[in-house]
Amino acid sequence: MNTWQELTVRVNREAEEAVSDLLIETGSQGVAIADTADYLGKENLFGEIVPDVVQSEQVAITAYYPDTVDLAVVKEALFAGLEAMRLRGLELGEVMVSNQDLAEEDWADNWKKYFEPARITHDLTIVPSWTDYEGSSGEKLIKLDPGMAFGTGTHPTTKMSLFALEQVLRGGETVIDVGTGSGVLSIASSLLGAKEIFAYDLDDVAVRVAQENIELNSGMGNIQVTTGDLLKGVDIQADVIVANILADILIHLTDDAYRLLKDDGYLIMSGIISEKLDMVLEVAYSTGFFLETHMIQGEWNALVFKKTDDMSGVMGG
Numbered sequence: 001m002n003t004w005q006e007l008t009v010r011v012n013r014e015a016e017e018a019v020s021d022l023l024i025e026t027g028s029q030g031v032a033i034a035d036t037a038d039y040l041g042k043e044n045l046f047g048e049i050v051p052d053v054v055q056s057e058q059v060a061i062t063a064y065y066p067d068t069v070d071l072a073v074v075k076e077a078l079f080a081g082l083e084a085m086r087l088r089g090l091e092l093g094e095v096m097v098s099n100q101d102l103a104e105e106d107w108a109d110n111w112k113k114y115f116e117p118a119r120i121t122h123d124l125t126i127v128p129s130w131t132d133y134e135g136s137s138g139e140k141l142i143k144l145d146p147g148m149a150f151g152t153g154t155h156p157t158t159k160m161s162l163f164a165l166e167q168v169l170r171g172g173e174t175v176i177d178v179g180t181g182s183g184v185l186s187i188a189s190s191l192l193g194a195k196e197i198f199a200y201d202l203d204d205v206a207v208r209v210a211q212e213n214i215e216l217n218s219g220m221g222n223i224q225v226t227t228g229d230l231l232k233g234v235d236i237q238a239d240v241i242v243a244n245i246l247a248d249i250l251i252h253l254t255d256d257a258y259r260l261l262k263d264d265g266y267l268i269m270s271g272i273i274s275e276k277l278d279m280v281l282e283v284a285y286s287t288g289f290f291l292e293t294h295m296i297q298g299e300w301n302a303l304v305f306k307k308t309d310d311m312s313g314v315m316g317g
Contacts, residue, residue: 004029005065006102007074010058012093014298015085017155019061019092022081026074028063035059058093064102071099088275120159121166124188129216140191142184143216157271160295160302161244162188164268167293168304169193173239176200176260178230178253183210185242186223198236200228231256242268247276251283258287261307266292270302277301 007028011019013035020031036055065074075097086092117133119125127133129145165185169175171193177186180199189197201207207227214220228234230253231241241257243250250269257267267289272280280303281291289305296302 003067004102005067005069005071005099006062007065007071007078007097007099008060008062009078010060010094010096011082012057012091013059015090015092016059016061017157017300018085018090019082022078022085023061023063025081026063026077027069028065030064032062033059034062067101120162123166124162124191126184129213140188141217142187142191144182144184144187144213145216156297156300157244157302158184160297160300161185161242161268161270163295164270164293164302164304165189165192165240165242168240168266168268171195174198174236176231176234176236176238176241178241178243179245179249180210180225181206181244183213183223183225185244186210186225187214187217187220189240189242190217190220190222194240195222197223198234198238199223199225200230200234201225202227202229231260234260236260237262238265240266240268242270244270247272247280250280254283254287254289258289258307263307264310265307267305267307268302269305270300272301272303274299274301 007023009019009023016033016035020033023031036059065071078097082092082095117125117127117131119139123138123140124142125133125139126142126144129143133141162185165175165188169189169192173189173194175186175189175194175197177183177189177197177199180186180201183199186197186199199210201210204227207225210225214223214225230249234256238260239262241261243253243257250272254267261267267284269280269284280301284291284303284305289307291303292306293304294301295304
């Protein structure tokens with residue numbers, strides 16, 4: 001295979017994740033997102049000169065397909081999926097679609113230009129492994145090489161997960177990371193003082209990528225990553241369990257999470273689209289959890305539940 005096919009879709013920012021998922025579902029081997037909002041406030045963060053960029057409500061989502069894929073079929077599925085999104089009320093804006101052929105050697109590195117150092121929380125900054133960014137005093141750097149099929153750590157669901165970890169970790173905890181993906185949440189847990197972290201993912205490729213990212217960061221010997229189906233068969237007692245997965249999957253781990261969490265332990269659940277929020281809340285409440293924190297960014301939600309008999313400090317307590 002000497003060439004790849006590049007398909008770019010321009011839509012409103014709020015549809016970014018839904019369209020990215022749709023492109024992956026149609027066979028894309030990876031996506032890169034160009035968003036003018038990424039340049040907002042950047043000079044204050046990194047002190048670098050950035051080009052003048054006209055802000056837009058639209059983002060460009062570029063997907064990459066092998067040359068064996070029939071793009072006409074992909075586009076047919078894409079337009080059908082976009083229409084379904086419109087019918088559900090998602091504001092796509094003026095959709096523009098374009099495509100071109102791309103040499104494989106160019107594609108292999110083309111996506112990297114969209115991934116730059118990003119300060120996510122007060123303490124945590126995600127840094128591409130191929131840059132020499134050193135950070136300022138007190139800044140905790142997460143070196144990451146996500147590969148083309150895994151998140152860069154800057155999506156709202158991951159950002160909120162990182163905020164939640166920063167909120168609950170005080171040092172010395174045992175953390176379980178369910179659906180670890182790139183390993184970013186496990187690495188962050190270690191940097192935030194967790195004593196030991198056990199990371200699981202159903203996908204062998206994700207396990208390999210997570211292990212590679214862990215090895216990019218020094219002092220990560222307290223992280224163990226392995227293949228696992230949610231929390232099935234796990235018997236580790238944890239202070240914190242974090243899962244950044246789709247809502248339809250999250251509801252299948254709450255019973256095991258309650259079983260594994262120590263008293264006053266925390267369950268962090270992210271990746272919850274607004275239309276699925278009530279479903280996740282209902283299952284968590286029925287399991288015995290109490291909601292302590294609810295974070296919202298756009299159409300995405302992250303929830304921090306507590307396993308406790310002490311209602312003070314939890315919502316409604």
